[in-house]
Amino acid sequence: MKKLSLALATLFISSIACAQNNIIDTSSWSVGNGNVTGFYKFGTDAENVREVGVGPHGNSEVLWKAAPDAGNDADGGWDTSYHVIDPSKDYRFSVWIKKTNSNDGSTLFGLHAFDVNETATSRQLDGTSIVSPYFYWGDLPQLDTWYLLVGYVYGHAHTGQTNQGGIYDTNGVKVAGLTDFKMSTNTNWLIHRTYLYQDTNTLDSQFFSKPTLYEVNGQEPSIDDLVNPGGSGGGSTVWTANGTDINYSGGNVGIGTSSPDEALTVKGKIHAEEVRVDLSVPAPDYVFEKDYPLLALDDIRQFIATYGHLPNIPSANEMEEGGVELGTMEMKLLEKIEELTLYILQLEERIQQLENPQN
Numbered sequence: 001m002k003k004l005s006l007a008l009a010t011l012f013i014s015s016i017a018c019a020q021n022n023i024i025d026t027s028s029w030s031v032g033n034g035n036v037t038g039f040y041k042f043g044t045d046a047e048n049v050r051e052v053g054v055g056p057h058g059n060s061e062v063l064w065k066a067a068p069d070a071g072n073d074a075d076g077g078w079d080t081s082y083h084v085i086d087p088s089k090d091y092r093f094s095v096w097i098k099k100t101n102s103n104d105g106s107t108l109f110g111l112h113a114f115d116v117n118e119t120a121t122s123r124q125l126d127g128t129s130i131v132s133p134y135f136y137w138g139d140l141p142q143l144d145t146w147y148l149l150v151g152y153v154y155g156h157a158h159t160g161q162t163n164q165g166g167i168y169d170t171n172g173v174k175v176a177g178l179t180d181f182k183m184s185t186n187t188n189w190l191i192h193r194t195y196l197y198q199d200t201n202t203l204d205s206q207f208f209s210k211p212t213l214y215e216v217n218g219q220e221p222s223i224d225d226l227v228n229p230g231g232s233g234g235g236s237t238v239w240t241a242n243g244t245d246i247n248y249s250g251g252n253v254g255i256g257t258s259s260p261d262e263a264l265t266v267k268g269k270i271h272a273e274e275v276r277v278d279l280s281v282p283a284p285d286y287v288f289e290k291d292y293p294l295l296a297l298d299d300i301r302q303f304i305a306t307y308g309h310l311p312n313i314p315s316a317n318e319m320e321e322g323g324v325e326l327g328t329m330e331m332k333l334l335e336k337i338e339e340l341t342l343y344i345l346q347l348e349e350r351i352q353q354l355e356n357p358q359n
């Protein structure tokens with residue numbers, strides 16, 4: 001079973017813990033540099049690197065890395081494309097960020113709220129207009145540590161003055177408060193943006209993971225869901241992402257069985273367009289070599305009379321007990337077919353001699 005190389009698209013186990021989709025789609029995050037669909041780089045191509053690394057939940061995934069140059073300027077991150085929203089509703093932004101090496105430069109997390117003419121329509125909670133709002137501008141509490149940054153943008157009629165946004169550690173503890181904003185009646189688009197800014201230490205990196213934008217309507221994942229997506233929702237954290245592939249190397253996988261005895265054990269039928277088996281036994285071209293010990297037909301007759309099956313083929317009992325290994329059995333059958341071909345050629349030779357004895 002373990003030698004089966006199967007393409008089982010249905011093996012992907014998705015975790016559907018909430019009824020609302022993330023408005024931001026990161027499926028475009030291929031390994032590489034610069035812009036991808038839905039994300040416009042902040043800084044140069046070289047400062048915006050997507051690479052496989054270990055994310056905030058301990059799984060390998062494609063991370064967006066800000067790799068700053070020596071200039072005192074933009075050093076990596078993104079503005080997303082424009083997302084049409086309802087300005088009477090509340091929205092929640094989030095992103096995971098980890099800074100390494102030094103606290104040179106600043107970590108920025110913010111938004112843009114635009115009207116249909118791309119004019120800024122963001123307001124502070126007291127109603128004052130603000131052109132370039134940031135939930136956060138500063139240094140994260142600690143280096144080499146993932147934090148979840150969360151910011152809220154409320155509907156235009158919102159009157160509360162309390163900030164709900166915050167920085168959360170990987171245990172879900174809120175370690176700092178962030179600044180919330182609200183929209184105007186004519187807000188049409190929201191943009192998620194997060195940066196590394198004015199970092200002149202080229203040994204620094206800032207990693208971003210899992211940006212989200214959700215309407216706050218009770219259907220969005222909770223902060224706990226964002227911190228620990230495999231927790232209460234019953235998730236898929238045992239699977240590791242590698243680009244668009246997922247894998248698991250912690251043990252055997254059973255489908256329809258809780259005691260898999262091979263890398264993939266299926267109690268049931270497998271329906272596939274093709275199955276490819278890597279050969280662990282030599283293909284039997286050796287049958288056609290000159291010194292191959294082809295049994296005489298009398299010996300074959302004797303063997304069958306004694307054992308009840310062909311030489312070098314398992315008995316029915318053995319196959320019932322141990323199963324049939326496709327690769328090995330295919331090669332044994334091919335060996336028998338090649339032997340049959342040799343017997344037929346010998347017979348053909350004898351017939352020709354009988355028909356034409358003068359030859």
Ligand SMILES: [Ca+2]
Nearest residue numbers: 068069071199
């Ligand atoms: Ca720089």
Ligand SMILES: [Ca+2]
Nearest residue numbers: 069073074075
């Ligand atoms: Ca730069």
